Amino acid sequence: MVGHNPTADIAGAARVMLVDDSAVVRGLMRRWIEGHSALCVAGSASNGAEAVEMARKVQPDLIVLDLEMPIMDGMTALPHLLQAVPKCKVLVASTLSTRNAKISLKAMSLGATDYVAKPGSGSITRSQFEQELLAKLVALSPSVGRQTPMPAPKPLASSALAHHQGITGLALVASTGGPVVLSQLMPHLRQFARHLSVFVVQHMPAHFTPLLGKDLCTLSHFGGGEAEQGQAVAAGHLYVAPGDYHMRLSQRATGLCLSLDQGPPEHFCRPAADPFLKSFAAHYGPQGAVFVLTGMGSDGAAGALSVRQAGGIVVAQDQQSSAVWGMPGAAVANGSAHHVVGLAEMGDALSGLLQQKGQRAAMPYA
Template sequence: MTSSADPYRVMVVDDSAVIRGLLTRALEQDPTIEVVASVSNGQMALNQLPRQPVDVVVLDIEMPVMDGLTALPQLLSLKPGLQVIMASTLTRKNADVSLRALRAGAADYVAKPSSGGELHSADAFKRELTDKVKALASAARGGRSVGQRSVKPTATAPQRPASGSASGATPVKLRDPSTQMPEVLAIGSSTGGPQALFKLLGDLKGALRLPVLITQHMPATFTTLLAEHLGRASGMECHEGRDGEPLQAGTIYVAPGDWHMTVASEGTKRFIQLNQNPPENFCRPAVDPMLRSLAPIYGPRLQAVILTGMGSDGAKGCEAVVAAGGQVVAQDEASSVVWGMPGAVATRGLCTAVLPIGEISGYLRRKVLRSAA
């Protein structure tokens, strides 16, 4: 039986002995992580999984005997609740396969460092891999938290339900909703975000008649493919935001990898601005710059949604949204892969609702879009 005090147990699956060694060394520099198995293909991973407790599998995509996409559903079936991080190089093909894996149940992905070191500095890669493993392993053991506090969202009105966690947790106070119709929808997400975005935008298909801006923590190439997948899921025009591009109703704009996406205004014109200012919350793109730029332009006509993700990116931006009169909805703990970003917003008392991912679309239809559910 595994306790919360035990090291997080990881299996590394990659056909390259060099990459397996790199991943193992990076992970085991953290004393809270133990690599309990290191194997070279998906079939070996399936054979090894029942032999010892495993919290997280770091799974390569392209391998002989059995590749990662084939092994993924079998691993998840063999051990329900297992967290899987896909590992791939940043090619368009692998980015597309990684997104398919996320829709099939993988929790997250990492971009493997290239031989030339261009994709990630060693320190950045180690931090990303270690942080994701620890966050997902903690979630797998039921240890979702915000900082050091367990939180319990509670509704202040019956029509604004929120999920709960352990008894005795810190309550979350919800704000009263605005009566003003939004003119723009802004969404922030990270770990588990693609799955949540597919669900939310798929559920809202045909209902959105306003610009939608999305910042999802993803590298370049991945964001290009994410926009294509979201366009199919939503039935809307969806592409990466382009510098100087005017905002159009009924269009989804995804922040391109390695660029912060913000919005500026000239008179009644609203247009996108991209920049490569320093990362915020270790991220570029980051949610905070997007929300800070939108708040003074749209004020009470801005609707923000914070979905599953590690860390607290979006919290300061949501403070600006609320100060300007806008509204914030957060995904609840139970339906989040990691309740970091939405939890940080919820515990600051910034939300009008904290909801399961399957109920956010209905809330937006009824309370915000005023269209038939």
């Protein structure tokens, strides 16, 4: 057993356990975390077996989990860690590669909350790793979730409805915790392929988005996947913004199509939700709906407000079911959200919204 430090706890700080077979990486993460007032290191382990034993003893709030380790790897350890500390949030850490992206997405489907890219692939610097690691750990800290009072979830009301032609475009935007929510929503879309196009903006690296697109299409029975430059938009298709590219809609003589660019990051993200949603609002108007899902930061709030102002419907995930109530919370705070819905009710809410013919929700969020 390595790295148990019971004296390191700081009042109010989130307790982090580090799991990595590299002593150098553990040392770097420890130094960064101990330099942050909102975080402290509760312990560290060099393999999954040590991590499971330590987790039972120290009961951390957060775990940074490496995937490739001797004796017991991260994927094998994950279910045991979640069983040992059910309320703990696990941040998977690995170098960027297609293989590791597949494993990381699998880990998130099995209960890990999010992913952070480690240096080693040549595309991630040590400074970027530090910044992303600390930002995500702070965002996932229990104290952050307690700071903002949670409004009561609002159902998608049918009592105050105005005429429209039906929703034909659906945008789903998310960051931290998003892949799990997206996967749960996909089966509810299967019956709407004849008239619906779906667009997904999930903050993810380039190695991840092709795999995410493939998984979401399999679950929804929609065609499509990761978006391509100039791709025509069609009903029954799902389009995922590629990692490191902004996605927008544009009108051509042949019809609506997708436009990709590597313009400056927005909210430190590329892809970002705001540039897509602003174009979505312009092209879909009252026939568009957006679900702002779990995620850190405020990306998507300005774009969601554009959707609302264009006559579309905006739904935000509630705080209780969000891994991080940043993006949906910002959509509530700026007045763009018509409704706040918990994850357990979101699939039914989505189906109910898409089944509305000739009517749309007009009741403002209150």
